[in-house]
Each structure stands twice: as C-alpha cells, then as structure tokens.
Amino acid sequence: MIEEKFDAIVVGAGMAGNAAALTLAEGGMKVLQLERGEYSGSKNVQGAILYADMLEKLVPNFREDAPLERHLVEQRFWMMDDRSHTGLHYRSEDFNEDRPNRYTIIRAQFDKWFSQKVREAGATVLCETTVTDLAQDSHGKVIGVRTDRRDGEIHADIVVLAEGVNGMLGTRAGLRERPKAEKVALAVKEMHFLPREIIEARFNLKSDEGVVIEAVGTISRGMTGMGFIYANKECISLGIGCLVADFQRTGETPYGLLDRFKRHPSVAPLIEGSEVKEYSAHLIPEGGFKAIPQLYGDGWVVIGDAAQLNNTIHREGSNLAMTSGRIAAEAILQIKSRNQPMIPQYLALYKKMLDDSFVIKDLRKYKDMPALMHTRSQNFFLTYPQLVSKAMQNFLRVDGTPKIEKEKLTLRSFTSARSRRGLFGDAFRLVRAWR
Amino acid sequence: MSIELAMRVEDKLFNNRYLVDTGRPHIKVRPHAKPSPQLLSMLKACPARCYELNEQGQVEATVDGCIECGTCRVVCEESGDIEWSYPRGGYGVLFKFG
Numbered sequence: 028m029i030e031e032k033f034d035a036i037v038v039g040a041g042m043a044g045n046a047a048a049l050t051l052a053e054g055g056m057k058v059l060q061l062e063r064g065e066y067s068g069s070k071n072v073q074g075a076i077l078y079a080d081m082l083e084k085l086v087p088n089f090r091e092d093a094p095l096e097r098h099l100v101e102q103r104f105w106m107m108d109d110r111s112h113t114g115l116h117y118r119s120e121d122f123n124e125d126r127p128n129r130y131t132i133i134r135a136q137f138d139k140w141f142s143q144k145v146r147e148a149g150a151t152v153l154c155e156t157t158v159t160d161l162a163q164d165s166h167g168k169v170i171g172v173r174t175d176r177r178d179g180e181i182h183a184d185i186v187v188l189a190e191g192v193n194g195m196l197g198t199r200a201g202l203r204e205r206p207k208a209e210k211v212a213l214a215v216k217e218m219h220f221l222p223r224e225i226i227e228a229r230f231n232l233k234s235d236e237g238v239v240i241e242a243v244g245t246i247s248r249g250m251t252g253m254g255f256i257y258a259n260k261e262c263i264s265l266g267i268g269c270l271v272a273d274f275q276r277t278g279e280t281p282y283g284l285l286d287r288f289k290r291h292p293s294v295a296p297l298i299e300g301s302e303v304k305e306y307s308a309h310l311i312p313e314g315g316f317k318a319i320p321q322l323y324g325d326g327w328v329v330i331g332d333a334a335q336l337n338n339t340i341h342r343e344g345s346n347l348a349m350t351s352g353r354i355a356a357e358a359i360l361q362i363k364s365r366n367q368p369m370i371p372q373y374l375a376l377y378k379k380m381l382d383d384s385f386v387i388k389d390l391r392k393y394k395d396m397p398a399l400m401h402t403r404s405q406n407f408f409l410t411y412p413q414l415v416s417k418a419m420q421n422f423l424r425v426d427g428t429p430k431i432e433k434e435k436l437t438l439r440s441f442t443s444a445r446s447r448r449g450l451f452g453d454a455f456r457l458v459r460a461w462r
Numbered sequence: 463m464s465i466e467l468a469m470r471v472e473d474k475l476f477n478n479r480y481l482v483d484t485g486r487p488h489i490k491v492r493p494h495a496k497p498s499p500q501l502l503s504m505l506k507a508c509p510a511r512c513y514e515l516n517e518q519g520q521v522e523a524t525v526d527g528c529i530e531c532g533t534c535r536v537v538c539e540e541s542g543d544i545e546w547s548y549p550r551g552g553y554g555v556l557f558k559f560g
Contacts (some may be wrong), residue, residue, distance in 0.1 A: 063483075063551050070530065071560045136560035155552030175550050193532030195548065206536050213533050217474070218559045262559075271536055274507040275500075281509040282471050296504045305559045306474035308509040308531035 032184040033059040035359065036172055037150075038158050038196060040067035042345040043331025044189030045084055045141040046352030051187075054360040059181065060150050061174065063157040067145075068138025072216065072309035074255055074264055077132045078346040085353055086144055090126065094136040096259040097237025098127030101230075104274055105293065107244030107254075108416040112293045121457065123236065131237050131257045133218075161186060161200045161327070168370075169326035172196070185326060185359055185369040189352060191312070192310045192332040203320035203329065208275060209401060210314035210335075212252065214268025214397060215281040217289075220300035223261045227254065229297055230258045246288050246414030248279050251313075251404040253342075254288045256297065263298055265289065270401060282306065311344065312337040313401075316394035322381065323374035336386060339400075340393045346438045347386050354380045388414035395460040410444050471511040475527040483553040487525045490545045497521040501543045504534050512555065529555050 037048040040062035048060040061290065064070035076099070080091050101118035127176070146152050162171040162180050171182035188197050192211060197203045230238045240256040248254070252269030267281075267288050274281065288294060312318065312335040319335050322328060330336070331348035340346060358377035369371045381387050400407060416439045441450060489512070491501070501521040504513040510527045513534070523534075523544070536548040548554070 047526065061550055065552050065556055068560055069556045070554075072557060073560065075560075135557045136559070138560070157548050157551040159547070172520050193530075193535060195546075205539065206532075208536050211536055212511065213507070213531060271507065271533055272531075275503040275537060278503070278506050280506045282511075286470065303474070303477055305477050305557065306529070307478075307555075307557060307560065308529045308533070310536070 030169055033057050033151075033181065034182040034363070035059070035185045035187060036061065036181060036353040037187040037189055038172060039189035039191060039194075039331075040064070040138065040142055040145075040152065040154075040331075041071050041189060041191055041331065041348065042138075042141075043333070043348035043352040044187070045138065045145050047330060047356045048145045048150045048152075049085055049141075049148050050157055050353050050356030051359060052145065052150040054356065054363075056360065056363065058150040059183065060145060060152045061156045061158050061172065062142075062152065062154045064154060066139055067142030067323050068135040071134045071138050072307045073134045073345060074216070074266065074342075075132050075137075075138065075345065076257065076342075077130045077169065078343065079126065079130065081346040081349045083247060085349060086141075087204055090416075093140050094132065095135060096131040097232070097235050098122065099129040099131065099239055100161040100232070100236045101238045103238065105240060105242035105244070105435075106412045106415050106435050107242050107246050107376050108413045109245050110292060111416045111420070112242065112244070113419050131239070131259050133259060133262075158190075159197060161196050163200065167201070167325060169324070184363075187252075187326065187352075187355060187359075188327060188329040188333050189331050189348075190333050192312050193333075194240075194329075194333040197226045197320070197329055197333060202324060202327065206310065206312065207314075208272040209270065210312065210318050210348065210397070211271050212268040212297075212311040212313050213271050213274060213281055213308060214266050215285050215306070215308045216264060216266030217285065217303050219298045220261060220264055220304055220307045221263065221298075221301045226258055226261070226263065229430040232258065233284065239400070242288075243408055245409060246291065247284065247408050248277060249405045249409040250274070250277055251401050251408060252284075256294065257312070259420045262304070263301065267390060270313060272401075273404065278424050309340075313339050313397055315339060315397040316387075316390040317397070319390070322378050326369050328359070328374060330355045336390070338389050338393065340396055343389075343390070348383060350386050351381060354384060354386075368374055393460070398403065399456055403453065403456075406445065406449075414441050414444055472527070475510055476528075478527075478529070479556040479558060480526065481556060482526050482550055484552050486550065487523070488524045488547050488549040488554070489523050491521055491529065492525045492545070494543075496518060498538075498543050499536045500541055503537060507533055507537065511531065525549060537542055
C-alpha cells in the first residue's frame with residue numbers, strides 16, 4: 028500500500044486526465060495519476076484532431092516540442108453513394124498562420140508528450156496500474172481508489188474520474204449509468220503508412236499542411252455513422268464509426284464497413300500501396316447534452332468522455348475533455364485554497380464553471396440532434412446521399428435531355444423517395460434541432 | 463465469405479502489439495445452453511472478432527486479440543451475459559499510434 032495520502036488522485040491519462048493532473052500539480056497540489064497502460068497513450072484511441080486553443084490554455088508554448096503531425100488547411104465533407112461522392116471543400120491560406128488552429132496528431136505519441144508535462148509539473152504518474160474500485164467510507168464518500176497492485180488502496184481528498192467512455196469505476200460505484208448501445212458509437216480505424224511526398228501529392232499539400240475528409244452516406248449502410256480520413260505526416264488515419272445499437276440491429280460488421288469504405292472508388296486511390304500498421308477500435312459518446320451524468324459528488328468529479336462530454340455535430344471530443352479537466356482542476360484548487368472540504372456543496376462550483384464554458388453551451392445548443400439523427404438514420408445517411416448523387420449526375424451529364432425535364436426528374440426522385448411532406452418535415456426538424 | 467472475413471480481421475490484429483495475460487481473460491462469458499440475442503449480436507459487432515460460436519451453438523470469447531473498445535460490455539454486461547473488466551495493469555493491447 029502507498030502509505031502517503033494525496034490531495035488528488037486522477038484516474039486515467041488521456042486528454043481529460045492529463046489536463047486535470049497538470050492543472051492540479053501546477054496549482055501546488057500533491058497529485059497521483061494512475062494509468063492502466065504501459066505508458067500514457069498506450070490505451071488511447073482517437074481520430075485524431077487537436078484543437079490548439081484548448082491546449083494553449085494548458086501548455087502555452089506546446090508548438091515548441093509537442094509531436095504534431097500536420098496543421099489543417101482544408102476540410103472536405105463528402106456525401107457518398109456507392110460509386111460517387113458529392114463534396115464540399117473548404118481550403119484557406121489563412122490557416123497557414125504562425126499559430127495554427129487545428130492539427131492532426133497521433134494519440135499514443137501525443138499523450139506521451141502530454142504526460143511528460145504532467146510529470147514536470149510535479150505529479151506522480153503511475154502506469155501499468157488498473158484501478159479496480161473506488162474506496163468509499165461508511166457514508167459513501169469517495170476517499171480514494173483500490174488498484175490491482177498488492178494492497179493497492181490509496182487515499183486522497185478528491186478523486187478525478189477521467190477513465191474514458193468505457194469507465195468502470197463510476198458505474199460500479201453506482202455514480203453514473205453504463206453507456207447505452209443507442210448512445211455510443213463504435214469506430215474502427217487503421218493507420219495507413221505512405222512516404223510523405225506521396226501523401227502530399229495525393230492530398231495537394233505542401234510541407235506540414237493537412238487535410239481532413241469526413242464522409243457520410245451509403246458507406247454506413249443506413250446506420251447513423253460517419254467515415255473519416257485524416258492526413259498525417261507519413262500516414263493516413265482512416266476509419267468509420269456507427270452507433271452500437273445500429274450494428275446490433277443490422278448485423279453489419281465494423282471491419283466489413285471499414286473494408287468497403289477503403290474500397291470505395293473515391294477512397295481507394297488515396298491509400299493505394301499503403302502499409303497498414305495498426306487496427307484499433309474505440310467507443311464514442313453520442314448522447315449529447317441529455318446523456319451527461321451527475322458531474323460531481325462526495326469526494327469525486329467526472330470529466331471528459333467518462334462524463335459523455337462529446338460534441339457529435341462538430342466532432343469535438345478531446346477539446347471538451349481537456350477543457351473539462353482543466354475546469355474541474357481549477358474548481359478543486361479554488362475549494363482547496365479556501366480550506367473547504369471536497370463535498371458536493373462546494374464541488375458544485377465545477378458544474379457552474381463548466382455550464383459557463385463553451386463545453387456545456389455547445390452541447391445544450393445541439394441537445395435535440397442525437398435523437399433526430401438516430402431515429403431517422405435511413406433518411407439522413409442513405410436516402411439523401413443517394414438522391415443528391417442522382418441529382419448531381421443528372422445535372423452534369425449532357426445527353427440531349429432538355430433541362431426542364433431533367434429538373435422534373437430530379438424533383439420527382441426526391442418526392443417519390445421521401446414525399447414533399449417528408450422532405451419539409453426533415454428540413455424543419457433539422458433546423459429546429461440545429462438552432 | 464465468413465472464413466475470408468475471419469482471416470482479414472486476424473490479419474488486422476496481427477499488426478497490433480499485445481501483452482497477453484495468459485490464463486487470466488478479462489472478459490468471461492456466462493455458461494449458457496442457448497445464447498441470448500445480445501450475445502449473438504457480438505458475433506458480428508465485435509471489431510476484433512473475439513466472439514464465436516462453438517459446435518454446441520454456444521458463444522465463446524477468445525480475448526487475446528481484444529482491442530478493449532468496450533462494445534460487448536455495453537451490449538452484454540447488463541443482462542449478465544458477460545463479466546467485463548479491464549486487463550491487469552500493463553497487459554492487453556498496446557497501441558503505438560492509437
């Protein structure tokens with residue numbers, strides 16, 4: 028048993044845990060961070076995009092030594108049917124700025140770096156240690172954790188749960204629900220390696236510029252889901268994710284989807300000749316605002332994916348994780364500085380501060396989107412992409428058909444697939460949920 | 463077709479690094495005569511193809527290639543079909559890239 032008592036124990040060394048541990052240690056607290064992987068990052072999976080602003084608030088000069096891949100100058104959205112994609116591209120020279128806004132990263136490498144910052148700030152980081160339970164006193168107050176090390180009960184004034192979407196501790200202790208199949212997506216990803224000149228030529232990039240492609244349509248076979256392709260320095264992150272409940276309903280396999288996505292005629296040329304070096308999978312919280320659990324209690328707070336803080340619409344997860352970690356830590360430091368105990372009455376400050384931040388404001392804005400996307404997945408992910416593709420092809424193919432007839436044909440294909448009422452209904456619901 | 467797919471998933475997993483905790487699987491399937499719909503759905507939904515039917519028509523899990531996503535936990539833990547815990551510290555999949 029580790030005899031000494033800590034001010035704070037942080038469970039997990041992902042984006043949320045590292046942000047919290049760093050902030051707490053810099054604030055002068057005696058911090059223990061526990062991570063079940065061999066090193067911080069060895070269990071962590073993300074697309075991955077890093078948002079500079081949220082990291083800058085934690086490590087202002089991170090650009091000097093963080094392992095960054097490419098800064099993003101272009102974003103593509105693809106609406107796909109089986110043989111085509113209709114794309115929206117945005118590319119701007121403005122993104123080639125001194126302090127770029129978004130980067131691609133490789134999580135295992137980035138997290139190692141982030142963890143080093145946590146250690147430098149004075150936190151004790153203990154890897155290869157799986158936390159098995161929360162230690163609670165007879166009143167249910169969380170007083171520490173139990174680990175799989177011998178006599179592994181360790182005590183602290185506050186336990187910060189940064190255990191990720193599949194966190195066991197909070198659910199085992201009855202502090203929050205297990206994620207539901209309707210509210211989490213399963214994403215699978217491969218890392219495709221290619222020489223950097225080839226990546227730069229294929230994606231039209233110079234030096235460290237990067238591109239993100241996000242794709243919806245028939246690739247998800249009518250399930251609520253999305254494919255993604257991110258250009259890194261010498262590899263391409265390629266993956267696809269859909270709701271777990273949809274996988275159950277359809278019997279589609281995740282690797283089957285991934286393989287079909289890779290073989291799509293719009294995707295295959297981008298990864299041709301590549302060497303796959305890793306295959307990973309991860310759950311993504313998709314429940315939005317309505318799925319956020321109780322965020323604090325007697326002796327504990329929960330942050331990041333474990334608290335379901337993920338913005339599906341903007342595909343932002345790690346920045347919400349980092350920000351919630353930092354805010355939780357700042358709240359804890361304030362409480363500590365007033366010599367107040369870590370009880371709900373005072374820890375409510377964390378929720379108040381989070382409510383005032385973009386994290387909860389953004390999630391609240393889209394509170395109705397998950398339900399809309401999930402109940403109408405066939406329309407949004409299958410029917411519309413096919414219709415758009417048909418309309419585009421009809422518009423572009425020159426075959427002697429008078430344009431007025433082409434327009435009628437396109438309109439008819441939309442109304443026969445969804446009916447006018449259905450179309451207006453979907454549009455109305457979408458606008459209302461977006462507001 | 464299913465054999466071909468099985469090969470492909472194994473090929474994918476072959477790229478990953480693992481430290482297998484021999485004799486201590488972190489996922490255990492409850493003994494059953496007839497598998498529940500949830501357990502059956504894992505035959506397809508598990509991204510590492512850890513779940514397979516044995517000759518008696520029961521679902522078995524071989525967790526050596528598990529990538530610890532938690533999908534089976536979300537689907538099968540509540541009904542008691544499986545017991546799920548994380549591998550012991552340091553064991554399991556070790557992502558180089560993540």
